[in-house]
Amino acid sequence: MKFITQVSLAPAAASAKFATDAVVVGVFQGSDGKTVASAEAQALIKRGTVAASLVADAAAGSGRVTHLTGADGTRVFVVGLGNADKLDAKSFTQAAKAAFGVVTGTSAKSVAFGLMDAKAKGLDLAGKARIAATAAVEASYRFDITKSKKDPAVALATVSLVVESSQAKTALAAAATGEALGEGINLTRTLGNLPGNICTPTYLANEAKKLAKTYKLGVEVLDKKQCEALKMGSFLSVAKGSDEAPKFIVLKYTGAGKAAPHVLVGKGITFDSGGISIKPGEGMDEMKFDMCGAASVIGTFRAIAQIKPKINLVGLIPACENMPSGRANKPGDIVTSMSGQTIEILNTDAEGRLILNDALTYAKRFKPASVVDIATLTGACVIALGHVHTGLFTKDEKLAADLLAAGHATGDTAWRMPLDDDYQDMLKSNFADMANIGGRPGGAITAACFLARYAEDLPWAHLDIAGTAWKSGAAKGATGRPVSLLTHYLLGQA
Known part of the structure; x- marks a missing residue:
């Protein structure tokens, strides 16, 4: 256009x-x-x-x-x-x-x-x-x-x-940014809308490679053996129930020399059946959207690569399916994460946090300026905020202010949720370092608290997009959120 x-x-x-x-x-x-x-x-x-x-x-x-x-x-x-x-x-x-x-x-x-x-x-x-x-x-x-x-x-x-003629240069420069943002949003929508039999972990990895080739980005795709070598036991435990091979995707954009990078982590469950804790059949088709966090990372990279700001950016996408099988996680299983912490899996449908935690541990190697994970993580967040605001969880006041401001400026709004340490007690386990769920009360908060245990010493925020990543009904389809918020945030850091 x-x-x-x-x-x-x-x-x-x-x-x-x-x-x-x-x-x-x-x-x-x-x-x-x-x-x-x-x-x-x-x-x-x-x-x-x-x-x-x-x-x-x-x-x-x-x-x-x-x-x-x-x-x-x-x-x-x-x-x-x-x-x-x-x-x-x-x-x-x-x-x-x-x-x-x-x-x-x-x-x-x-x-x-x-x-x-x-x-x-x-x-x-x-x-x-x-x-x-x-x-x-x-x-x-x-x-x-x-x-x-x-x-x-x-x-x-x-x-x-x-x-006015005196404003033409400013308007055109901003329009170029807006166009790039729109293209990134549309890419995110396409990836989200594709069915699970097409948009597999391997497909996502290939899309990342295509994007990297077009825009001269860095890209690395770790396979199962490489993830095993890194001891990503939590991520791989979710993947083992599926015949689709897991992929851990790493994207890199370098626009600011040796400056500390900002890191985006996207949940890439390309289809979520719930595993052994299987979901109800009605509406399960919409679980193809459970990789919208990953799609938003790829879409944001598409926008940033076209705009070319002076910033360094890393994208991490743990991608797999969550399926029931004889190999799948069972309620009561205990797995060891990349950080060495053990997790009692009380519900296999609380799998997003089990792949994001290893990605957050992996993110520490980059000594990042900030880390933002994006995930369709909890139905509880939909109950709390509906389909208007994305849930924002962080203890970092500056990061919270910057993300909220980016959302306000773009209309892709977020709402800050609590992350008090008092909620951590709900994740106690008699058999492991923690459980992967904390019960029905405050479900979106305890999910964020779980992730917080893997983001210690990081300037970290969690965006729960379960209510904003897609629409149901007659308008069913991926929305492309929160690409606008993320891109505006990153441009503000450049």
Whole structure:
């Protein structure tokens, strides 16, 4: 997709014209309940492209889009921005996604994005340009890899960001970042949407190799024997129930010489049956999404490699299936992790933490500046936060602030959860150093506490994306979260 700029239309410029076949403008909800047109919408009205009455009748509710046809044949997409005083990064993102979602469903080949003049809290011009570009790329996503009949191609090829001429350079630079972010999100969505019989641990490893080849990244894929040599007993215990070979994937991006790297650790359970503690059959198909943490690491690498910030980054992905068989973990089994700590497995469906812990131990060899693990870890986090916020667990105040700020800036929000030591007692075992579950109360917290035991002396945070990584129902599919949060966080560290 091509991103360009064109000069903003002031309301006085009645003779000016957008050089595209479609236009996105905004309307606000006034304090008196009436619709208030944005400056760009007023320009269209003054030029006679659309009638003021039609714009006034457009839905001003946040994210609602009204499709009008202008007098000159131009398609006009009027998107509701809600109350002007409440417009922020999240609602601006929702509006941009809604607008491009409608635009990409038409035959429009070019569109002028006329929301750049909207004042949103916490967003400057660059932020709005980045969000617009990301939204356009995301809206162009179609998943038809596994369909015999392909979806119609998206016609939209050019997006014009409507800004003052003095702002063009800033807007285009931010749009390039947004485009890279959108591509990373879409890659994450594709990997998440692929079924478990295609997206196996080996497939994930090959995708990492392809990405490394394209962007000249470092990559290493450790096989079962190499993991055994490293004594990754916890990770391998989960993998042994499946016929699919486990893979431990290491990606490296070097953009800052010998600086300490930031490390992302992604849970890569390519299908989770629950193992011997098998899950109910209903909805089990969605357990192909249990590798969305791994997918988000690969998607973030895709974005970072294209943006090329001055930062060092390492991605660690323990990838395997969790299946029931004669070789699978049994409730009551005790395994030894790479750290030497022993674990009593009380529930084989609490397997994500059993692969992440060895990855966290492995991460220590890089002497990292920060470590963030990303995992569809617990249903308890969905109960706590629903599908709005990602759960954030950390004792590192700076890391917490940086991740929360990145989420707020991108609309890919997180909510900080407790990680008090008092919860650690729930993981006590009579037979091992710890149990892998702590019971139903505070399940997302005790899962994070389990991981914390392997992240001592690390600047570490855990993101539980069980409620945000995918959608169910009619809109079923991977969301690409939290690639936006992670990428924005990393750019802030560069």
